[in-house]
Amino acid sequence: MNLRHTRSHRCGDLARPIELKEGGGWTVRDLTPPQLATLADHPELLALHPENATRWRLKAKDRVGSVRLGSGEGTVQLTITPKVPVDRLLHLVAYAPDRVRFDPRPVTAEPRPDLLPALGHAFVSAAGHALSQGVLHDYRETYDTLPVVRGRIRHADQIRRRPGVPVPLEVVYDDHTPDIPENRLLLAAARRLLRVPSLDPGLRAALQRLTARLEGVTLLPSGARPPQWTPGRRNARYSHALVLAELVLRGGSYEFGDSRYLAVDGMLVVMWRLFEAYLARAVGEALRHRVGGRPEPQDRSHFLDAAGRHPLKPDLVHYLPSPHDGVQRPAAVVDAKFKTKPQRGDLYQMTAYCMRLGLGEGHLVYASGSEGVVEVPVGEGRLRLFRHVVDLSRPWRELAAAVEALAESVDAARTARAV
Structure with a gap:
């Protein structure tokens, strides 16, 4: 042979x-x-x-x-x-990248017509939004040897390297540069996608325009680890694009293996965890924009017992300042369930959350099924346990609208209780 x-x-x-x-x-x-x-x-x-x-x-x-x-x-x-279409899956991953487990070993997969366009177009769209206000710059401390003074002279290096010689000078200065980790990630992801044959011409042109805008940014060496970045106000407009860039580099490395197959990095997603993390972050952000306050996804600061040995694990607790003393207290609790049918245990769990958090209503969110409300007598009052549905099979724009509607319903239930 x-x-x-x-x-x-x-x-x-x-x-x-x-x-x-x-x-x-x-x-x-x-x-x-x-x-x-x-x-x-x-x-x-x-x-x-x-x-x-x-x-x-x-x-x-x-x-x-x-x-x-x-x-x-x-x-x-x-x-x-997945049952969820690929573009919806990527939409969820963009909110919850930490719920994706990557396997560094290459695998092979037949090129699927919906997978690569979804990833490429999502990245191009997010990167275009990130750069719509210009390429992000930051100050970087630069060590250099120059014939004139720029910044500060490194006296120790000058004496050690050139004793008694006035020029050139060993200096250090702050350089305002686009060559920062965020832009390196965008450039590396765009270049990686451009190496895939048979890209849609429009997508290829958009990626080429993106790389042209990142002039002056260093391309990562082959096999190098993606640079680390820290989310903050400075790079907030980049965050969605950076999450997708990391997905391209770590979990979607589309390289030719032979004439028929694409070699990709292994990627496994636990769907129920992804759904929980997506709902917590998306609904939390929607509530923050609607009413202010502080969303706490996967809040673990509350306990069922007085001794603090049994933590409660709601997917989202939203805090608002009290009108009496300004202290932020729980105003809403949301828990996601990646199930087709509600179960009695879900109601027991949400009842415990509401009673310990001092709330009159709780919100269970399912990936399918029907909506409704269950009223639970507690003392002289009633708890209202709402059952919502966010259908992941809907197009992602409709999915985003459904999250906004859910946040509106959560706020409406809170406001009704306050009245």
Whole structure:
């Protein structure tokens, strides 16, 4: 067997991953003993049941994405396709990047017509918004050797390197430059996407315009770790684009593996965690813009018991200043449930949140189902437990509008209680 045939055989093996669907039924596959051992080591990803000695039934659990598992003869490329369309998934990831687990090992995946355009266009749109007010600059301390004084002379370096020689001078100065981590991330992501063949011409042109605007920014060396950046007021308009840039570099590195397949980094998303983090951040930001105050996603500062041994874990607590003393106190509590049907335990949990936080209503948010309200007698009053639905299958603009409507409903329920 010649080298070319061997390479083609290997590529063919990797090109046929085990493909499952989130929330789908059982899939029957032939597995070798080494492959079976690999999959058995990852019960968090899928369930396994035998059909016979070599055939097994497989069903995906609550993660989506693509990842290569094991090594050698036990190598398995597992792809779990989400029920949520890709552009909606990227919209969620942009709010909650910390809920995505990346696997640094390359895997192969057939180019899907909806995946790459969604990622590329989302990044271009976000980067265009980030640069709409101009390229971000910052001051950077620069060490240099110059014939004239600029900034401060580094006397120790001058004496050590050029004793008794007046020029050139060893100086340090603050340089106002676009060559900062935020712009390096944008440039690296744009260049990475431009290396993908068969891009939509409009998307390729937009990426080229983006790289032209980032003149003077250093391109990251191949294989270098993405630079770290700290969110703040200075770079707030960049935040969405930077999240997507990191996704491109760490979890969507689309490189040609051979003439048919794209090599991508493994990426797994736990959908219920992603949904919870998205709802907490998106609704929290919507409430902050609507009524002010302070949103606290995944607030862990409250406890069920007086001894503080049993923490409460609501997805969002929104705080507003009290009209009496100005101290910020809980004004609303929201908890997301990535379920198709509400369960009685959800009501018990929200009742505990409301009673400990001193609130008259709570808000449960589901990914599907029907809306409603449950009234719970407590003492001489009643708790109102609202059931909302944010349908992830809707286009992302409608999804964003649904979040705004949800924030309006939360605020309306709070205002009604206050009256």
